[in-house]
Amino acid sequence: MKSGFLEKYEFVNILIFQVLFLRSLWPVSRSKPGIATGSRAGTLSAFIFDGKALVEIMIDVKHKELKKWVKEMAALCKPDKVVLCDGSLAEKKRLEKEAFKTGELIQLNQKKMPGCVYHITAENDVARTEHLTFICTKSKKDAGSTNNWMAPEDAYKKAADIFRGSMKGRTMYVIPFSMGPVGSESSKIGVELTDSIYVVLNMRIMTRMGSKVLDVLGTSGEFTKCLHGKAELDVDKRLILHFPEDNTIWSVGSGYGGNVLLGKKCLSLRIGSYLARKEGWLAEHMLIMGIEDPQGRTTYIAGAFPSACGKTNLAMLVPPKALKNKGYKIWCVGDDIAWMRAKEDGALWAINPEAGFFGVAPGTNMKTNPNAMLSVQKDSIHTNVLLKEDKTVWWEGHDDPAPARGLNWRGRQWHPGMKDENGSAEYGAHPNSRFTAPITNCPVASNKLEDPKGVPISAFLFGGRRAQVAPLVYEAFNWQHGVFVGATMASELTAAQYGALGKVRRDPMAMLPFCGYNMTEYWKHWRSLGDTLMRPPRIFHVNWFNTDKSGKFIWPGFGDNLRVIEWIIRRCRYEVSAVETPIGYMPIPSDIDISGLDITPAKMKQLLNVDKNIWQLELKSQQEFFKQFGKDVPKFILDEHKALEKRINAMG
Ligand code: GTP
Numbered sequence: 001m002k003s004g005f006l007e008k009y010e011f012v013n014i015l016i017f018q019v020l021f022l023r024s025l026w027p028v029s030r031s032k033p034g035i036a037t038g039s040r041a042g043t044l045s046a047f048i049f050d051g052k053a054l055v056e057i058m059i060d061v062k063h064k065e066l067k068k069w070v071k072e073m074a075a076l077c078k079p080d081k082v083v084l085c086d087g088s089l090a091e092k093k094r095l096e097k098e099a100f101k102t103g104e105l106i107q108l109n110q111k112k113m114p115g116c117v118y119h120i121t122a123e124n125d126v127a128r129t130e131h132l133t134f135i136c137t138k139s140k141k142d143a144g145s146t147n148n149w150m151a152p153e154d155a156y157k158k159a160a161d162i163f164r165g166s167m168k169g170r171t172m173y174v175i176p177f178s179m180g181p182v183g184s185e186s187s188k189i190g191v192e193l194t195d196s197i198y199v200v201l202n203m204r205i206m207t208r209m210g211s212k213v214l215d216v217l218g219t220s221g222e223f224t225k226c227l228h229g230k231a232e233l234d235v236d237k238r239l240i241l242h243f244p245e246d247n248t249i250w251s252v253g254s255g256y257g258g259n260v261l262l263g264k265k266c267l268s269l270r271i272g273s274y275l276a277r278k279e280g281w282l283a284e285h286m287l288i289m290g291i292e293d294p295q296g297r298t299t300y301i302a303g304a305f306p307s308a309c310g311k312t313n314l315a316m317l318v319p320p321k322a323l324k325n326k327g328y329k330i331w332c333v334g335d336d337i338a339w340m341r342a343k344e345d346g347a348l349w350a351i352n353p354e355a356g357f358f359g360v361a362p363g364t365n366m367k368t369n370p371n372a373m374l375s376v377q378k379d380s381i382h383t384n385v386l387l388k389e390d391k392t393v394w395w396e397g398h399d400d401p402a403p404a405r406g407l408n409w410r411g412r413q414w415h416p417g418m419k420d421e422n423g424s425a426e427y428g429a430h431p432n433s434r435f436t437a438p439i440t441n442c443p444v445a446s447n448k449l450e451d452p453k454g455v456p457i458s459a460f461l462f463g464g465r466r467a468q469v470a471p472l473v474y475e476a477f478n479w480q481h482g483v484f485v486g487a488t489m490a491s492e493l494t495a496a497q498y499g500a501l502g503k504v505r506r507d508p509m510a511m512l513p514f515c516g517y518n519m520t521e522y523w524k525h526w527r528s529l530g531d532t533l534m535r536p537p538r539i540f541h542v543n544w545f546n547t548d549k550s551g552k553f554i555w556p557g558f559g560d561n562l563r564v565i566e567w568i569i570r571r572c573r574y575e576v577s578a579v580e581t582p583i584g585y586m587p588i589p590s591d592i593d594i595s596g597l598d599i600t601p602a603k604m605k606q607l608l609n610v611d612k613n614i615w616q617l618e619l620k621s622q623q624e625f626f627k628q629f630g631k632d633v634p635k636f637i638l639d640e641h642k643a644l645e646k647r648i649n650a651m652g
């Protein structure tokens, strides 16, 4: 039985709790929290619903538009309460505790993995759902043929129907975040509203998050409005919507990283690429790394590889003995996204908008990627991996042998060799299971991470998984040819996308799922940006994934990729010559340092082979790909294609 008095009493209790709570979030000097029923101009409010009416607790944030928007979204989603996140450690602890209670998170072994937590997503929610991801521009043409498109009003309506009332019984968290160093002219601010503690804690690692961002936002600063709700986690009621013209993202019905950490792919790439074109810069799906050479000079390169094709591994690689002994060191700036601008010196400077890694777990071990292994031992979130009995984690390809038992990514009791209901192997960890770790955990984190200017880029690497076709490395003849090389990149599908594994798809600049506007306009933007650069990065194509007849990788990959990168940076420094081939400049085999490797000259020849027949098929396949763009394919792309065709046909 609930009397009116009790209801009221409970309600007052919540208010008192909120006031105390919010007071704890805000420096006393800046705020005078109080209770009011109207809105006080110039302040942001946190809201609590008492069932029907909205009651506001005033706190001292001065952005009117932000306040208005939070209020509208809260009215739509109807959370029980709205809480503003400050990004503090106390807040992290409090949220974790709450999530341990509900089972949303499991605390990992704090002796072995301090500050680490474990989470599993719904079974049908383990990768980005590209078929449910839309660019919602007024004109369909602006989204282009590679994107799913929905008219903005339809999209808002469809999603609103799913969002409506979906946060009843839940809390809506308000997360102010900065992509890029707080206050840098290259950075962008977003505010994400979410009903997921998992999202808050991930955003806390992946972005610069909390009160300091609101300070920079001031009273009228621009920000991307990001709304996320889990709703029913139903794949039929899942939509990932981008409204570049409104600087808005709505994501509903998912709890998987790339769909819900809205600062990442949604803001930093889809909205980011749209803004980048408008404002004259580049937002790319690229790792950024510094290579310190034996003379102590650090050369920075950026590389675009499709999802699950090796960015995280490359970004923090450990030099093989031969190169380490020469004096090479690697510094990791970023493993997934690069924002780049031309500066006065005529070079292209890059920042990593993110502050953490959201990396693929399976295959990560002390041999393939020791720096990632060392990064995920503390203050990290482990998602969809196997939970061992001692509350540590395991995944396929881990250093440790598979444990005799554990709880797998589907929440099932698991044992090695287990089969699923169809008789197929049941994994301990999902192939796209991931870790979230702060970059500062990485033993080779660059000291330029907080530099608002970023780092100057000397070379771009493009590459995917190609069993054949692409040799280990080749260099584009010039910027325009390089843009063509990027635009015609291809890879075999991996577990990071929903779809048939192994199928080859063209993935221009590794941006196919992330370019927030018309792809052909994107190519033109790339082309014309080159004209503004006095010192454009040189462009290379690499392929670590050539296979022999038995399907085995020929190149050892991982740390040994530095052997190829050494050639690349020496090219950038005009220290080494090259062979001109129909597809680009290629190394004289002896210029790739393979000391200590079991690579015979015959294998090297295979790795650097350009096969006329295979390339003629490749040219046809590129032509097929262009068809979907009709007359919109830029002339320079067609010119480059024709020129390549001529060179290939002239081969002996
Ligand atoms: P996203 O986070 O999805 O964007 O992926 P990513 O590009 O960062 O890929 P990541 O470095 O996580 O690598 C994905 C998979 O490729 C892992 O299973 C790695 O073990 C494997 N891999 C990475 N680099 C190499 C390599 O040089 N050779 C081979 N054979 N496999 C590699």
Ligand code: SPV
Pocket: 127, 128, 257, 258, 259, 264, 265, 306, 307, 308, 336, 358, 496
């Ligand atoms: C990718 O798929 O390219 C990722 C992981 O980096 S996600 O955040 O899911 O996009």
Ligand code: MN
Pocket: 285, 306, 307, 308, 336
């Ligand atoms: Mn990625």
